[in-house]
Amino acid sequence: MSDQTLPDIIYTKTDEAPQLASASLLPILRKFLSAADISIGTKDISLAGRILAAFPEKLTEAQKISDDLGLLGTVVKTASANVIKLPNISASVPQLVAAVKELQEQGYDIPDYPEAPESADEIEARKRYDAIKGSAVNPVLREGNSDRRAPSSVKAYAKANPHRMGKWSADSKTRVSTMGAHDFRSNETSVTLSDAQTLKIELTDTNGAVTTLKDGIAMPAGTIVDATFMSAKALKEFFHEQIARTLEDGTLFSLHMKATMMKVSDPIIFGHAVVAYLQPIFDKYADDFAGAGISPNAGFGTLFDAIDAMPNGTAIRAEIDALLAERPPLYMVNSDRGITNLHVPSDVIIDASMPAVIRAGGKGWGPDGEEDDTNCVIPDSSYAPVYDASVEFCKANGALDPVTAGTVQNVGLMAQKAEEYGSHPTTFEIPTAGTVRVIADNGDVLHTHQVEAGDIWRMASARRAPIENWIQLALDRMATTGYETIFWLDRNRAHDAELLKYVEPALAKAGVADKVKIMAPRDATTRSFEVIYKGDNTIAVTGNVLRDYLTDLFPILEVGTSAKMLSVVGLMNGGGLFETGAGGSAPKHVEQLVQENHLRWDSLGEFCALGESLRFLGTSQGKAAAQIMGDAVDTATEKLLAEGHSPQRKVGQPDNRHSHYWFARFWAEALAAQTKDATLAATFAPLAENLAADEAAILAELSAGRSTAVDLSGYYNPSEQRAAEAMRPSATLNALIG
Numbered sequence: 238m239s240d241q242t243l244p245d246i247i248y249t250k251t252d253e254a255p256q257l258a259s260a261s262l263l264p265i266l267r268k269f270l271s272a273a274d275i276s277i278g279t280k281d282i283s284l285a286g287r288i289l290a291a292f293p294e295k296l297t298e299a300q301k302i303s304d305d306l307g308l309l310g311t312v313v314k315t316a317s318a319n320v321i322k323l324p325n326i327s328a329s330v331p332q333l334v335a336a337v338k339e340l341q342e343q344g345y346d347i348p349d350y351p352e353a354p355e356s357a358d359e360i361e362a363r364k365r366y367d368a369i370k371g372s373a374v375n376p377v378l379r380e381g382n383s384d385r386r387a388p389s390s391v392k393a394y395a396k397a398n399p400h401r402m403g404k405w406s407a408d409s410k411t412r413v414s415t416m417g418a419h420d421f422r423s424n425e426t427s428v429t430l431s432d433a434q435t436l437k438i439e440l441t442d443t444n445g446a447v448t449t450l451k452d453g454i455a456m457p458a459g460t461i462v463d464a465t466f467m468s469a470k471a472l473k474e475f476f477h478e479q480i481a482r483t484l485e486d487g488t489l490f491s492l493h494m495k496a497t498m499m500k501v502s503d504p505i506i507f508g509h510a511v512v513a514y515l516q517p518i519f520d521k522y523a524d525d526f527a528g529a530g531i532s533p534n535a536g537f538g539t540l541f542d543a544i545d546a547m548p549n550g551t552a553i554r555a556e557i558d559a560l561l562a563e564r565p566p567l568y569m570v571n572s573d574r575g576i577t578n579l580h581v582p583s584d585v586i587i588d589a590s591m592p593a594v595i596r597a598g599g600k601g602w603g604p605d606g607e608e609d610d611t612n613c614v615i616p617d618s619s620y621a622p623v624y625d626a627s628v629e630f631c632k633a634n635g636a637l638d639p640v641t642a643g644t645v646q647n648v649g650l651m652a653q654k655a656e657e658y659g660s661h662p663t664t665f666e667i668p669t670a671g672t673v674r675v676i677a678d679n680g681d682v683l684h685t686h687q688v689e690a691g692d693i694w695r696m697a698s699a700r701r702a703p704i705e706n707w708i709q710l711a712l713d714r715m716a717t718t719g720y721e722t723i724f725w726l727d728r729n730r731a732h733d734a735e736l737l738k739y740v741e742p743a744l745a746k747a748g749v750a751d752k753v754k755i756m757a758p759r760d761a762t763t764r765s766f767e768v769i770y771k772g773d774n775t776i777a778v779t780g781n782v783l784r785d786y787l788t789d790l791f792p793i794l795e796v797g798t799s800a801k802m803l804s805v806v807g808l809m810n811g812g813g814l815f816e817t818g819a820g821g822s823a824p825k826h827v828e829q830l831v832q833e834n835h836l837r838w839d840s841l842g843e844f845c846a847l848g849e850s851l852r853f854l855g856t857s858q859g860k861a862a863a864q865i866m867g868d869a870v871d872t873a874t875e876k877l878l879a880e881g882h883s884p885q886r887k888v889g890q891p892d893n894r895h896s897h898y899w900f901a902r903f904w905a906e907a908l909a910a911q912t913k914d915a916t917l918a919a920t921f922a923p924l925a926e927n928l929a930a931d932e933a934a935i936l937a938e939l940s941a942g943r944s945t946a947v948d949l950s951g952y953y954n955p956s957e958q959r960a961a962e963a964m965r966p967s968a969t970l971n972a973l974i975g
């Protein structure tokens with residue numbers, strides 16, 4: 238692959254709301270950047286695109302598409318990489334199955350997703366689908382560590398226009414419940430490799446028979462290798478206890494996990510919760526369910542559909558309804574449509590769901606459509622203390638006030654599939670009781686765990702170069718900001734103790750050992766809340782999971798959403814990956830566009846990423862015009878925020894399309910006003926004037942046709958033409974943009 242074939246900036250085509258927003262924003266970007274001789278091109282990493290790219294032999298020549306994720310995976314390892322990454326779907330099995338069905342209906346001859354593969358073809362199809370499902374994009378692209386923070390303009394806007402916060406009361410019954418024993422946290426062991434080693438993972442059953450779970454895992458010297466497991470027996474008992482406890486509390490039962498990112502372990506844990514909730518039904522109908530090939534891991538939604546298709550389905554459903562009436566009410570995803578927390582494993586994702594509960598004053602939605610306190614069940618105790626400390630802090634101190642709050646920035650260890658988020662290829666549901674060993678090729682046994690059938694065992698790793706880069710990034714951010722800097726590491730946790738063997742000498746060497754704090758996640762949470770309640774600022778230096786969790790938690794409390802975050806990934810080999818915010822792909826937003834032609838997606842994350850990407854192009858390629866374009870993006874973004882042109886939530890109000898008009902106009906104005914490049918100023922002055930002169934016509938055209946349904950001819954693979962028609966309804970604006 239030659240760099241010459243790639244555009245200066247690669248913009249990713251993803252899914253759902255960001256994909257729709259791109260239909261309006263990309264033509265604007267193309268128009269503006271071409272004036273500065275900067276090329277921008279797209280690469281398709283959408284769920285539909287990845288599915289089609291995986292089955293070329295099934296498609297006609299016209300239907301075939303390239304493996305863009307594979308290409309980007311090599312691009313991000315080059316110094317010239319400059320990628321703007323929008324959020325994409327990390328598909329759970331129900332989402333993958335729905336996407337496959339839609340593509341088949343559109344005429345693509347791809348295979349079904351085989352739940353229980355038997356034939357060679359099915360085994361092959363399953364292998365390809367397994368590589369697509371879950372968080373399959375971010376770990377490939379994130380060849381660098383993460384620097385996420387709310388831009389100062391966003392903080393200033395939130396202080397002046399605070400979002401609504403729910404009230405916390407000291408006697409709230411909301412709580413966080415976690416196992417604390419027999420879980421990943423408590424069973425963890427960790428070692429650092431002194432030499433490069435190739436590892437294998439073996440299971441020896443109680444009769445001495447050895448199965449190789451995985452081998453050929455090459456690790457460079459200095460890699461921290463962790464292994465741990467969650468006891469299935471303890472997990473089941475925990476769920477039963479929590480169901481009983483929730484009933485006593487008189488609250489909602491809610492389960493918070495990340496079945497997308499943790500695509501092997503968390504759907505299994507979710508499945509245990511589904512079974513526990515319906516235990517008498519699973520006990521009574523075990524044989525019927527086995528015969529119907531039912532897996533609880535897909536959730537109530539798929540389970541109920543399968544039961545409805547069984548000959549005795551109506552009777553079983555009546556028994557389920559009777560049982561659910563005795564169970565504590567479930568936290569709801571959509572109470573109008575009866576979608577519970579346990580319907581689909583990817584509907585409730587902890588990094589977004591827990592902040593929503595905390596922001597709402599400890600409330601979730603119940604089946605009656607009313608808000609209620611909730612038992613937040615987070616089985617593994619590695620990170621549950623962060624949410625427990627957050628809940629307890631808010632109970633004691635009341636809700637955070639966005640008007641006076643300081644900020645928590647994050648520096649996250651992420652590169653090269655660091656820690657748990659890189660563990661899915663080495664996670665196993667143990668088939669039979671025995672001993673799992675991790676053995677190095679020099680014969681050293683690194684880890685030994687006694688396991689039972691059904692236990693979830695996993696190995697995770699973090700490499701030396703990313704760890705050193707992460708520590709340096711934290712020191713750089715601390716030097717730039719002067720903020721209190723806390724490494725969120727627990728000396729009593731095996732993995733963190735190994736990580737501290739890198740961190741503490743590096744801090745001493747840099748002469749900052751006395752300035753930097755090292756605190757376990759629970760204490761670090763409380764300390765960070767204290768700091769921001771006082772209006773001060775802090776940097777949370779964390780591992781990969783807390784990077785993900787905290788960059789939703791604090792932004793959602795401080796500025797109302799994580800979508801407005803600046804998210805920069807300095808790639809290890811010198812390139813730049815600019816992610817848009819921290820928020821996801823917001824499926825609710827697509828539903829609203831389809832039903833009433835209103836897209837409330839806020840593209841502020843795209844604007845922030847664009848500004849950074851352009852400035853990076855300026856410094857890395859010596860393109861002065863890119864620097865000027867990037868600075869003008871920031872000026873435009875600040876003005877758009879200050880003048881209140883962000884999308885609003887309700888149909889009839891300005892939406893994403895209006896905000897793109899204002900962005901284009903202010904960007905053109907800023908370019909016309911700058912004095913560093915007279916040619917650029919002269920190019921953009923007439924466009925700025927025309928955009929201003931036609932304001933009334935453009936806004937009216939953008940607002941036409943609201944409250945009517947929009948047909949995109951597909952959800953996962955919408956028609957590009959229809960999306961463009963819906964998202965670019967202003968003939969006047971289109972004529973100016975071209």
Ligand SMILES: NC(=O)C1=CN([C@@H]2O[C@H](COP(=O)(O)OP(=O)(O)OC[C@H]3O[C@@H](n4cnc5c(N)ncnc54)[C@H](OP(=O)(O)O)[C@@H]3O)[C@@H](O)[C@H]2O)C=CC1
Pocket residue numbers: 323324325326327328375497583584585586589590798800819820821822823824825837838839840842
């Ligand atoms: N980086 C990535 O690629 C990520 C991808 N995801 C994927 O996104 C999907 C949904 O995940 P979920 O956990 O529900 O998280 P989302 O962040 O998509 O949804 C949570 C809520 O955040 C708000 N939100 C998010 N982005 C924006 C935006 N740009 N403008 C306005 N509001 C926004 C919306 O709340 P409201 O409308 O109430 O304001 C939304 O309903 C999943 O498929 C998940 O895998 C999730 C996180 C990151």
Ligand SMILES: O=C(O)CCC(=O)C(=O)O
Pocket residue numbers: 327371372373375376497498588785788819820
């Ligand atoms: O890759 C994913 O599934 C989500 C990533 C995410 O939530 C984040 O990085 O904030």
Ligand SMILES: [Mg+2]
Pocket residue numbers: 588785786788789819820
């Ligand atoms: Mg996240």
